[in-house]
Amino acid sequence: MGQFVLRRLGVMLLTALALTFVVFYLTNLQPNLEKLARTEGSVRMTEEAVQDWIEQNGHSGSVLLRYGQWLGVVPGWTYTDEKGQTRGRCMEIGQDPAAAPRYCGLLQGNWGFSTFFKKPVADSLGEKLAATGWLMLAVMLVMVPASLILGVLSGMREGSATDRALSTFSIASTATPEYVSGVVLVALFATAATGISPLLAEYGLIEPKKTLFLASATSAMDDITFWNFALPVLTIALYGIGYIARMTRASMTEVMTQQYIRTARLKGVPFRSVVMKHALRNALIAPFTVIMLQFPWLLNGVVIVESLFNYKGFGWTLVQAASNNDIPLLLACSVVAVIVVLLTQLISDIGYVFLNPRIRLA
Amino acid sequence: MDQLTWTGSAGTVLLPVIQIAVLALALALVAKLIFVLAGLDGPGLPGPDGAATSRAPGAFASLGIRISFFAALAAALLILAAGAVMPTPVEAGILGSMAVRFWPVWLALAATFILSIRFRRRLGLYGKLFDSNVGMIGFAIVMFWVFTAIFADAIITQDPLAQLSGLKNKVPGIAAPESPFGWYLLGGDHLARDVFSRMVMGAREVLKIAPAATLFAFMVGITLGLPAGYFGGRLDTFISFLANLVLAFPVILLFYLLVTPEIRVTGIPIVLAAILFVFPIVFLCVLWNSRYYTDPMKRNLYVGITLVIGLWAYSGLAFNMDPLGVWSMEPNMLNVFVSVVFVNSPGVFRIVRGLVMDIKARDYVAAGQTRGEGSWYIMLWEILPNARGPLIVDFCLRIGYTTILLGTLGFFGLGVSPDSPDWGSTIDDGRKLLNLFPHPALAPALALMSLVLGLNLLADGLREESLKD
Numbered sequence: 001m002g003q004f005v006l007r008r009l010g011v012m013l014l015t016a017l018a019l020t021f022v023v024f025y026l027t028n029l030q031p032n033l034e035k036l037a038r039t040e041g042s043v044r045m046t047e048e049a050v051q052d053w054i055e056q057n058g059h060s061g062s063v064l065l066r067y068g069q070w071l072g073v074v075p076g077w078t079y080t081d082e083k084g085q086t087r088g089r090c091m092e093i094g095q096d097p098a099a100a101p102r103y104c105g106l107l108q109g110n111w112g113f114s115t116f117f118k119k120p121v122a123d124s125l126g127e128k129l130a131a132t133g134w135l136m137l138a139v140m141l142v143m144v145p146a147s148l149i150l151g152v153l154s155g156m157r158e159g160s161a162t163d164r165a166l167s168t169f170s171i172a173s174t175a176t177p178e179y180v181s182g183v184v185l186v187a188l189f190a191t192a193a194t195g196i197s198p199l200l201a202e203y204g205l206i207e208p209k210k211t212l213f214l215a216s217a218t219s220a221m222d223d224i225t226f227w228n229f230a231l232p233v234l235t236i237a238l239y240g241i242g243y244i245a246r247m248t249r250a251s252m253t254e255v256m257t258q259q260y261i262r263t264a265r266l267k268g269v270p271f272r273s274v275v276m277k278h279a280l281r282n283a284l285i286a287p288f289t290v291i292m293l294q295f296p297w298l299l300n301g302v303v304i305v306e307s308l309f310n311y312k313g314f315g316w317t318l319v320q321a322a323s324n325n326d327i328p329l330l331l332a333c334s335v336v337a338v339i340v341v342l343l344t345q346l347i348s349d350i351g352y353v354f355l356n357p358r359i360r361l362a
Numbered sequence: 363m364d365q366l367t368w369t370g371s372a373g374t375v376l377l378p379v380i381q382i383a384v385l386a387l388a389l390a391l392v393a394k395l396i397f398v399l400a401g402l403d404g405p406g407l408p409g410p411d412g413a414a415t416s417r418a419p420g421a422f423a424s425l426g427i428r429i430s431f432f433a434a435l436a437a438a439l440l441i442l443a444a445g446a447v448m449p450t451p452v453e454a455g456i457l458g459s460m461a462v463r464f465w466p467v468w469l470a471l472a473a474t475f476i477l478s479i480r481f482r483r484r485l486g487l488y489g490k491l492f493d494s495n496v497g498m499i500g501f502a503i504v505m506f507w508v509f510t511a512i513f514a515d516a517i518i519t520q521d522p523l524a525q526l527s528g529l530k531n532k533v534p535g536i537a538a539p540e541s542p543f544g545w546y547l548l549g550g551d552h553l554a555r556d557v558f559s560r561m562v563m564g565a566r567e568v569l570k571i572a573p574a575a576t577l578f579a580f581m582v583g584i585t586l587g588l589p590a591g592y593f594g595g596r597l598d599t600f601i602s603f604l605a606n607l608v609l610a611f612p613v614i615l616l617f618y619l620l621v622t623p624e625i626r627v628t629g630i631p632i633v634l635a636a637i638l639f640v641f642p643i644v645f646l647c648v649l650w651n652s653r654y655y656t657d658p659m660k661r662n663l664y665v666g667i668t669l670v671i672g673l674w675a676y677s678g679l680a681f682n683m684d685p686l687g688v689w690s691m692e693p694n695m696l697n698v699f700v701s702v703v704f705v706n707s708p709g710v711f712r713i714v715r716g717l718v719m720d721i722k723a724r725d726y727v728a729a730g731q732t733r734g735e736g737s738w739y740i741m742l743w744e745i746l747p748n749a750r751g752p753l754i755v756d757f758c759l760r761i762g763y764t765t766i767l768l769g770t771l772g773f774f775g776l777g778v779s780p781d782s783p784d785w786g787s788t789i790d791d792g793r794k795l796l797n798l799f800p801h802p803a804l805a806p807a808l809a810l811m812s813l814v815l816g817l818n819l820l821a822d823g824l825r826e827e828s829l830k831d
Contacts (some may be wrong), residue, residue: 011603020608023619031624099770115654148547159423162398171822175815177766179773180787194800296612304773308793319774322618330618334575338613345610 001353008349009238012342015029016335020079022123023334025124026069027327035325040115056081071330072105105139106335116320121332125317129336131221132313134303135236138229143237143244144291146241150241151287156275158253167249173242178304182235190215190231201276232309240294244287255279285355292348296341303352366535368547370455372444376437383434388424397423433740444609456535456547460558463547466513471505487754490642490827497823503816507809511566518559520542522783530554531799551802552791561782561805567784568813571695572764575702579764581642583705583710590711602715604707613705614770620701621777631697635680640701643672652738698777702767706760713756718747724748751828755821762817768808785810 037044037053045053054060056162058069058077068074069089076089090104104110111121154166177183188195189212197211206212216227255261264274288311303315310316321329369377396421430518432719445458454462461468482489491497510517520541529550530536534557538546541556548557586605605619605800608616625631650664678689679696723728730740771784772778778785785806792803 015603015610019610022611022614026619026625026630027626029625029630031627105465120619144811161427171818172815174816175762177814179769179786180811183789183793183796183800183803183807186809187804188795191797191800193798211797226564227445228448280399298611299612300614300770304611305769307774316824318615318618322615333614334615338610339616 003184004353005350007061008346012277012346015342016338019338020071020331020335021067023331024070025204027325027330028059028063028066030314032325032327035157036115036327039325055079056087060071064202068105070112072103072341074105074109075102076104079121083232097299111332114326116324116326116329116331119327125332125336126286126330127312128312128314131311132306132315132352134224135229135302135311135313136233136298137304138224138238139301140232141241142233143294144278146237147241147244148284148287150245152275152280153251154245154251154284155252155256155283163249170242170249172214173238174246175242176238178235178239178301179308182305182308183232185235186215189213213322216308217309221312232305232311235305235308238296238300239301244290244294247290248287250285251280252283255283258282259358285352287354292344295344299337299340364452364815365533365537366451366456366459366547368456368535369441369819370445370448370451371453371460372448372458376441376444380434383437383726386430386532387434388428390423390430392418394423394427394634397484398443416420419517441805445612451543451545455821459545460547463517463519463558465512465624466516467509467681470509471502475502475504479571487751487828490830491820491823494823494826496819497827500634500816500819500823506563507816508569509555509570510562513568514562516563518556519545519547520556520559522555522559522563523781524556525554525801526550527554531802532793534801545642548805549799549801551788551797552799557802560788561784561809564785564806564809565813566786567782568765568768571699571702571768572761576706576764578638578699578703578762579706579710579760580753581645582638582707583646584714584753584809585641585748586707587711588718588746589713589737592606592717592722592737592741594719600712605711608704609624611616613767614724614774616705617701617771617774620704621697621771622806626693626697631667631693631700632680634700634704635696638700638707639676639680643668646672649691649742652736653740694777694779698768698771699752701777702764702771705767706764710756710760711721713752715750718750720746721748751825755828756826758817758821760826762821764819765814 017230033054034050036059037050037057039047040057041053056079058079059066061077065074066077069076078086078088078091080086088129090102090110101108109122111125113119114121114124117124134346150166150170154163154170157163173181189197192198192201192211195212197206200206200212201210211313213231215231217228217232219225219226220232261274261278264278265271269278302313303318305311306315307319314333317329318333318337320326321333367373397418411634441455441457445454447463448454448458460788478485478489479492484493486524491501520538520543524541526538526540529546531535531552532546532550534547535547536546538544538550538556546556546558548561551557551560553753560641587600619625620631645687646668647665650668651661654661654664674684675689676685678687680686680689682690682693684690718741726748727740727744730744735744736776768784769786769789772782772784772788773790775787775790778784778787788806789803789810792801792806793800796803
């Protein structure tokens, strides 16, 4: 077991290095740097001035070395201009070059300075991650129980009307990407023009011109209420529910055909307790893996939903970093995303082994 | 000219019918739920004399659900059909007029279904699809959009890019005197363009890329997955590592990095295209060579034809240097296409690899090896045909997934021209004023959802039928 985890961790580390290097390479392409030079310097810079800017700010030279600097295994760049002033990656403005540390990268805890937020990446990212954490938590609280109940109910009696109805629902929900369900949900619940809000207002259940839910989750940054948080959570959860429910159903139907279920039924155990006591525990092993592997998908959903509902979390930050060419911020976002994906893969593998006594790793 | 109502004059009779039916459906569903929870569902045990017990209340609730559902469905279909016979759009209503606009699609659908059902016993897996209701519904939805894409020019009511003054964000059914049709069936968008025509044209945009990109991803996945699964060892470890690398990337991040105007300057999309587009040619050449290498005449002919056509298309698609100018792809489109193929291939690779590892232990593979067949012959002509069931199912699902990905790209405004009527970017345009004017975003959203749903149902039907073998 220990060896298995160690080997997985090794592969994970290698994957993380490779992925961050790819992101680093793609964000530090020449045209991106030129764009950065023009936004940081001035739009009317000449070609030569742009090249000078790139050189003077440590963006020239081998991409491997620059990646090493960012990682903190290669000494940071320094540049001394004609006036004899030295600037560098690891130096504050006006700091004595001799006093500055040589290495300052990810390993030293330096995530760089965000050009979009105008503050250190670590500060802004932490705050945004906390916001997304709440969103994820709410999504999980809705998604996991709902999908397991749906899956178990439909897998309990394969081919019954309940099964067919619930399966159709699951298929429909997997066929609805977040940007579609978000739009439909807003149109149904959060506009004063269509959907059920005008109807409710007509019956006097809600105030006129008000809507049942808010179409913007910006206010949820400070204060999460049912009113402003329900739609974003539901939008992300819906896409995942169908998938997990189908997996649960498949696993449940397989368990229900096992010999021990038949034995229990023939013994005269009521159907309800057969399901609850005999089938459920065995049927929930497979969905566990699926739920863990849903995290990378949630990440996708989070990006879409946060842009749609204007919730300033991790996904929103990623979009802003990418569209404003904020290289350090984008790199930090990708590190977080890659770590989330790889960690969930690892947890799902290990959890599977723990939950399923039939698998033994030598 | 008047504004159109949703259901026209047929609606005055049929709308109450629908309302009653839907109400009955809701009541029956609630009743069914109560019966299920109370344990009154399902037949009881037969009595001591063997007589069957009377029907449980749950069965009556199920009957109620069925009747009210079909009543609502029939009334809704009647509204559409009534629209077709009404003389003017005012009497036909929005739904009826739309049904009329889609007439080439209905004709083509009817022809497809009649012919397919008539000859279904001779059509293999495709024919068997018509034994499954789910599969048929899915196939009908998918073909609806395919035919819509084909006949889009006849269906649209006006040029999807034309802007008419005074129709900005107007509600569905608004009269548009300057438009050749006279009305904006689904209203106007934020630039006063016709939402209906844009939605129809969007089908063409989406269906132009999604199936082709999926096909390319399959070629890449199959060409790499077969040897990885069959030979295993270092090759497998290496390719699997690369595939996992791509799979561990959050898709949106990858898109933001790969589909930008800046990246086109560096030529990375062209390099990627040059690598990815070579796989179909390699695949076909190996396919012909492994089958016909004992018959050089035939082999040379097939491989020659593949090479000539393949390299001709390759030069045009990847490098935009086709000497005859037949094959070409806008740099914009190439970028999107390549990224989508790149994202999809590792998934296909994993599935193919898994299937091959399962199948290679079969007796017929051992028999082939004993006969002294080459590895590639066994992979391509023994293993691959036996893996076709799961692959076809995955192909359908993956087209749906690709459609979602393309929508995501459009939603973030990546790699599409701003005027493009494709569904993703139309949703993106519409979402800014979503809580005031939901209709411009709603139409493409529902269209995209129905297409993906159709593909999922089709895949489900195919899976069911292929498992019956």
